[in-house]
Amino acid sequence: MIAGSPRPNIPWEERPPACADVVWRFSRNPIIARDAIPTANSIFNSAVVPFGDGFAGVFRCDDRARRMNIHAGFSDDGMHWRINPRPIEFRCHDAEIGALAYRYDPRVCWGVLTSCNGFVYSFGAALLDLDQPWKVIYRTAPYLLSPQMLYECVGDVPNVVFPCAALTDAATGRVAIYYGAADTVTGLAFGYLQEIVAFLKENSQV
Ligand code: BMA
Secondary structure, eight states: OOOSOOOTTSOOOOOOTTOOOSSEEOTTOOSBOTTSSTTEEEEEEEEEEEETTEEEEEEEEEETTOOEEEEEEEESSSSSOEEOSSOOOOOOSSHHHHSOSOOOOOOBOOSEEEEEOSSOEEEEEEEEOSSSTTSEEEEBSSOSBOSOSHHHHSSSSSSBEEEEEEEEETTTTEEEEEEEETTTEEEEEEEEHHHHHHHHHHTBOO
């Protein structure tokens, strides 16, 4: 059972006929270009959540002085984004807490983990105990997605796919995964939760 709401409007594209992968890429990736706001060097590793009739996100935008910061954005379809050119403003009573050092990789995380071997960032899935989430029940040994497309292999940091958020439609089990590619742009990948969990159980190495 998927604990969540039916969300028929999440971004979605069916698995291509020739593809047997559990998780597949959106054919129009990357969905967010590195310069989608004027000052950005790169926009990646970003979090997305349902918001009103559409979606809201917190985007990691590194600027052209390579300062890392986070920006709010909104979308009707989860694919086309209006990202605020100004970073999110933090108002704190304690100036030290509000001071900008690094702000990056915001995420609303649901069961999708990143793993790394030091050279290549791929991602798989893990099932965690609901009450004791530090207990890993299953973890995929094979990756679900690894850097293979040009926009994942070439960029400011080559060979990185880095998921930070997923949207789900509880009625159908469809999952849309947002991921950073090569620390430069943002992509989308899709899967069915039932298939991901079945693959997880059959290919687990904890
Ligand atoms: C990690 C984080 C991520 C980044 C990844 C690959 O340590 O810094 O933001 O995507 O490295 O460079």
